[in-house]
Amino acid sequence: MKPFTELAVPGIRKLHPYQPGKPIDELERELGISNIIKLASNENPLGPSKKALAAIEKELPELALYPDGSGHKLKQRLAQKLSLSPAQITLGNGSSEILELVLRVFAQAGDEVVFSAHAFALYPLLTQAIGATPVEVPAIDWGHDLDAMLAAITDKTRVLFVTNPNNPTGTWVARDALKTFIERVPEDVIIVMDEAYYEYASYLYPDDYPDAMQWLTAHPNLLVTRTFSKVYGLAGLRVGYGVCHPQMAELLNRLRPPFNVNSLALSAARHSLDDEEHLQASVEMNRAGMQQLEAGITQMGLDYIPSAGNFIAVDVGREGQGLFDALLREGVIVRPVANYAMPNFLRVTVGKPEENQRFLSSLQKVLS
Numbered sequence: 001m002k003p004f005t006e007l008a009v010p011g012i013r014k015l016h017p018y019q020p021g022k023p024i025d026e027l028e029r030e031l032g033i034s035n036i037i038k039l040a041s042n043e044n045p046l047g048p049s050k051k052a053l054a055a056i057e058k059e060l061p062e063l064a065l066y067p068d069g070s071g072h073k074l075k076q077r078l079a080q081k082l083s084l085s086p087a088q089i090t091l092g093n094g095s096s097e098i099l100e101l102v103l104r105v106f107a108q109a110g111d112e113v114v115f116s117a118h119a120f121a122l123y124p125l126l127t128q129a130i131g132a133t134p135v136e137v138p139a140i141d142w143g144h145d146l147d148a149m150l151a152a153i154t155d156k157t158r159v160l161f162v163t164n165p166n167n168p169t170g171t172w173v174a175r176d177a178l179k180t181f182i183e184r185v186p187e188d189v190i191i192v193m194d195e196a197y198y199e200y201a202s203y204l205y206p207d208d209y210p211d212a213m214q215w216l217t218a219h220p221n222l223l224v225t226r227t228f229s230k231v232y233g234l235a236g237l238r239v240g241y242g243v244c245h246p247q248m249a250e251l252l253n254r255l256r257p258p259f260n261v262n263s264l265a266l267s268a269a270r271h272s273l274d275d276e277e278h279l280q281a282s283v284e285m286n287r288a289g290m291q292q293l294e295a296g297i298t299q300m301g302l303d304y305i306p307s308a309g310n311f312i313a314v315d316v317g318r319e320g321q322g323l324f325d326a327l328l329r330e331g332v333i334v335r336p337v338a339n340y341a342m343p344n345f346l347r348v349t350v351g352k353p354e355e356n357q358r359f360l361s362s363l364q365k366v367l368s
């Protein structure tokens with residue numbers, strides 16, 4: 001008889017699990033050190049809005065009840081904010097759940113899924129899991145090569161991902177180029193615009209960075225995903241959303257697990273949308289911190305990829321893994337990105353000014 005491990009379906013047998021950023025308490029356990037800073041998962045250094053925290057506290061006595069499985073109030077609030085219909089919104093347990101839903105609804109074994117090299121690791125992982133074929137398109141200057149992506153579309157292509165801005169490179173696709181691209185993608189290919197860092201990018205590059213939601217009406221094959229994990233500081237609660245044609249939303253909803261977003265997350269997300277001040281403080285701190293990091297990196301004689309997100313990919317000019325380990329011993333957690341075919345880079349999340357400084361001095365120290 002076969003060992004039971006070989007009973008796993010082929011897509012799963014070939015899979016390597018997603019590697020998350022190293023948690024602070026894991027490093028504490030391993031090295032017995034304290035005063036650790038984590039700049040590894042693009043979390044908001046300011047944390048969640050106070051309004052979100054108050055909403056969570058208010059929700060606690062109701063925890064015996066199932067959450068609203070339709071997420072009615074959060075969808076209403078989002079619809080109002082984004083000027084679209086609640087029927088266009090799908091809520092997810094993080095936006096990564098939306099990425100999984102769209103793949104499982106539209107692709108199966110034999111189908112092709114197109115994305116860029118150096119793009120978010122979840123796309124190939126989820127594609128392989130459903131037995132579909134990942135088609136990775138080589139990048140240009142570390143960013144999406146939209147012409148090459150168009151050329152990669154075949155009869156078998158069902159879903160195509162554009163990450164804007166891209167993680168881990170921080171590169172972004174400008175408005176005109178993206179508009180032309182979306183117009184040229186055949187209508188029977190689902191375009192997923194992953195805008196996890198939308199709020200940061202639109203603040204850093206207001207003239208150039210596009211809001212893909214403006215093209216939803218003209219392109220029913222478009223799905224735009226965003227999240228409360230990044231600028232809203234709610235990564236621990238797991239809530240994100242997708243916006244698309246109501247009939248696409250209806251298809252996603254067939255597969256969406258009931259109660260996929262918990263009641264604390266629903267309420268915290270909704271109230272965090274009311275805190276314009278916290279949002280402003282977060283994106284402003286990110287802009288200043290990005291300048292601080294860019295200046296410090298340049299001063300060390302290193303290069304970086306200009307970024308529209310809340311993180312920056314630093315070219316450390318040698319194997320990043322060794323420097324990552326050395327930085328851990330300094331109590332600084334960043335992200336090695338060799339698994340993104342970027343062995344000489346480290347990805348660093350923009351933190352508070354003192355955290356950025358600590359990263360820069362630690363990097364200086366471990367380099368010498």
Ligand SMILES: *Cc1c(COP(=O)(O)O)cnc(C)c1O
Pocket residue numbers: 042093094095096097120163166167194196226227228229230235238239240
């Ligand atoms: C962080 C991130 C996400 C979403 O994370 P969730 O916590 O699941 O919302 C999606 N795409 C990219 C590119 C990301 O970096």
